[in-house]
Amino acid sequence: MWAFDQVASVASYLRHTSPAKVALRGGALKLRSQWSCHRWTLSKSLQLLGILCCVLSLAQSAPASAQQQQIGPVTGLPMPRYVSLKSDRVNLREGPSKEHRTAWVFQRAGLPVEVTAEFANWRKIRDSEGSEGWVLQSLLSGRRTALVAPWKKTDSFPIYAQNSETSPVVAQLQSGVIGNIRKCDGTWCRIFGEGYDGFIQQGKLWGVYENDTVP
Numbered sequence: 001m002w003a004f005d006q007v008a009s010v011a012s013y014l015r016h017t018s019p020a021k022v023a024l025r026g027g028a029l030k031l032r033s034q035w036s037c038h039r040w041t042l043s044k045s046l047q048l049l050g051i052l053c054c055v056l057s058l059a060q061s062a063p064a065s066a067q068q069q070q071i072g073p074v075t076g077l078p079m080p081r082y083v084s085l086k087s088d089r090v091n092l093r094e095g096p097s098k099e100h101r102t103a104w105v106f107q108r109a110g111l112p113v114e115v116t117a118e119f120a121n122w123r124k125i126r127d128s129e130g131s132e133g134w135v136l137q138s139l140l141s142g143r144r145t146a147l148v149a150p151w152k153k154t155d156s157f158p159i160y161a162q163n164s165e166t167s168p169v170v171a172q173l174q175s176g177v178i179g180n181i182r183k184c185d186g187t188w189c190r191i192f193g194e195g196y197d198g199f200i201q202q203g204k205l206w207g208v209y210e211n212d213t214v215p
Helices: 002-016 036-060
Strands: 020-025 028-033 081-085 090-093 102-106 112-119 122-126 132-136 145-148 156-160 169-174 178-185 188-193 196-201
Touching: 112 145, 169 196
Parallel strands: none
Antiparallel strands: 020 028, 081 112, 090 102, 090 132, 112 122, 122 132, 145 178, 156 169, 156 196, 178 188, 188 196
């Protein structure tokens, strides 16, 4: 605020005062400049103003996660967000229309995907491997699911009876298994599926954000 006040003061001075006053004494032309007395103030004010402009520029270019959460223009729901595939056959298209080429076909109902854009009744999605494309909204479900550590490939992970590593292990799930999310508290998630129902560390799932809560 001080910087803006200083700049405003100098600007006001410049509007009402000539940079140099001319006086004739004894036939000699002399310059009596009032600019020099404000030189230090103007220099420092401009430096501070430059810093403030840089800060504002960085704030505007900051990632969406550091600013207010984005809202989908069609649904009004947060973006990005996780959903799941409703059908066991979903065409992933290169653009938001049936005229666009099918780039991939998903054949796994319940697979979690991330919605990153909206257009009319089309949603742009991304899977755990980074593949992106457009699908019809009707082929997506709000049911929350997650993949167990798909980045680990061949590892298996314990499912606990309670949200503690000291509680009994109720199941071992292979990497890539789809679990239905019952709830998450930001650290642990309770997931269930055929033959199991228990807790796993949230960081070992793809389909829920870090520290995200699912009631």
